[in-house]
């Protein structure tokens with residue numbers, strides 16, 4: 001958890017103790033315990049978030065169950081009218097949402113705006129639910145005079161358990177699809193960044209959803225466990241670190257729920273000798289250091305192939321040194337703080353481990369922490385990294401890029417194949433044959449070809465392979481429709 005070690009002074013715009021949104025009302029949590037929500041750029045408290053409990057979850061599930069029958073009977077075309085309204089409100093409030101993301105998460109304002117846009121795009125795609133949710137059938141499908149068709153039905157109440165790194169976007173990989181399909185929904189934001197969802201739920205309230213259709217419960221582990229165990233919850237979407245994803249997958253499945261659990265990552269960027277460096281390097285910078293490296297699609301290993309090695313490493317180092325570190329609200333800033341004091345310590349320890357293991361520190365970002373109150377780590381680049389080193393194996397989730405030099409594409413692919421994770425991998429080349437081999441072989445859910453952050457648009461599925469994902473159906477697009485509906489086969493004969 002990301003709470004500061006000692007209580008922090010309150011910011012001038014301190015917002016008090018946050019509330020849950022349940023059954024169309026803002027309600028206080030029944031939990032006594034709270035945690036400070038810290039602005040990582042200033043180390044000031046922005047609010048206190050209640051660390052909710054099973055009772056909070058129970059109240060929300062009851063409200064959602066109560067809303068379900070009438071919501072599922074509301075024609076899809078009518079259900080999406082609320083989503084159209086929400087899209088409109090989110091567009092009107094885009095800057096306000098983005099500023100709150102930057103305040104509580106730290107990322108640069110442009111990054112925050114981009115992530116709000118991604119959230120809105122998921123609402124737009126879910127507005128197509130009348131077509132997306134349609135079934136299919138066949139006259140005389142069983143025998144002459146016996147027709148057979150498939151219809152899709154919503155299941156009931158679903159929940160999303162969210163990570164800190166995309167406070168607006170991640171809930172929207174699931175929420176719009178679930179409710180458009182006729183389910184009711186509960187969002188559990190990360191306790192490190194609960195403020196953005198407060199604004200989103202103000203807009204949800206304004207969008208006119210019937211009470212109980214969409215609910216917000218704040219908290220940490222106790223709320224997660226209660227959601228995983230509650231018999232009224234039909235399915236859970238989780239996004240976060242791999243150990244928690246595995247735990248959520250196991251426990252939800254044991255309780256007979258649908259579950260999709262997205263985990264951590266170690267994403268590789270392969271630079272072939274023919275990569276066009278002046279176009280490739282900005283992509284590498286955006287991937288490794290955007291959002292201070294706290295993206296599940298962040299490139300954290302650059303593998304240089306053949307004679308590109310020396311040239312690429314020095315171009316990467318020069319570009320990393322040129323990035324400006326600071327408060328993400330300032331327009332000139334490229335790299336904001338990391339999420340918390342603990343995260344900062346963990347990342348600094350990973351850098352020390354890289355040095356101890358014999359990698360060469362080309363760009364040292366540790367100085368960014370000096371003379372600053374916030375939790376800063378500057379862009380950090382290692383070269384002479386070997387695949388077996390800890391910094392090449394473990395997710396660091398911070399602005400640290402390791403460079404590994406190899407001779408062949410085959411060796412680069414082996415590095416990717418041997419990693420436990422499988423979220424994303426990118427290749428930079430001008431040769432179609434090489435790119436084709438890469439896309440064919442790389443065991444990951446998202447492949448970039450001359451793209452640094454291979455983030456799928458809302459109408460494509462989003463999820464990784466291997467230990468980056470537990471489940472079958474991914475988030476977004478048609479996968480989301482399959483996850484949030486059950487299919488029923490109807491066989492009809494008229495005597």
Ligand code: NAD
Nearest residue numbers: 162163164189190220221224240241244262263264265296
């Ligand atoms: P996290 O796993 O610490 O927390 C995620 C959620 O789980 C939070 O809501 C938290 O309250 C809850 N949680 C934490 N520990 C728990 C426990 N022991 N039992 C029950 N619930 C628990 O993740 P984070 O630090 O918030 O987010 C960063 C991680 O998320 C990184 O590993 C990143 O790669 C991953 N991530 C993955 C994707 C993806 O699409 N695969 C997207 C975004 C982030």
